[in-house]
Amino acid sequence: AYESSIDAVIRGTMEGVQLVLAVIGIIIVVFALVNLADQLLALLPPANGAPLTLQRLFGWLFAPVMWAIGIPWEQAPAAGGLMGTKAILNEYVAYLGLAAMPAGTLDPRSLLITTYALSGVANLASVGLLVSTVATLAPARRRDVAELGMKSWVAGNMASAMTGAVIGLVTWA
Structure with a gap:
């Protein structure tokens, strides 16, 4: 319970700032931990x-999934x-990787499926954000x-893949 409307504003502001800093x-x-893991894998x-990287390892893991969709x-x-990049880092970094790919790496249909499959917000940072937000608010x-x-991370990546699969179904060549 709040003592007054000013108390509610102040506490809300403090919680909001805490959440922004947590994000x-x-x-x-997460980016630092991924970099550390990549440096260890480079050995x-x-x-x-x-060299081996987490993104490459997850890329190999996701290759059959992408084929299946x-x-x-x-x-x-x-x-x-x-x-793999989306799952480990985030979709923004994955989209940058997609934009940097040489022309012709993916055909137009594969590009469309991949674009939609990358759109989900299921990455390690989002798991941390979820936990920190709930920890702050409740x-x-x-x-x-x-x-x-981690269950939500797996489910979120499955949902992202399903989004790509639906696009694959409606764009069947």
Whole structure:
């Protein structure tokens, strides 16, 4: 309960600022942890002439998923790499990767499927944001949300893939 309307404004402002700082901090920490993991993976021998990274590993994991939602197998590793980037970092970084791809890497239908599949907000930073937001607004529920965090990450990535699959169905060549 608030003591007055001024108390409500002040507490609301403080909670809002805390949430903004948590968002910034979590994004920085997730990117730093991914960079640390990539540096550790770089100590391993290269695979196919390139160092291992989390994005590459998840790209290999997502290649069959991208094939299953309608991308031809020869294009699936490239699309899977983008989904891996989206899942680990975020969709913005994945879209930058998509924009930087050489022309012809993905055919027009695969490009459309991938564009839609990347649109979901299911990444490691979003899990951290979810937990920190609930922890700020409802501290008693923090543990519950933390336990569901990675499940929501998997479900969110499955939903993102399903979005691409629907586009694959309606654009069947």
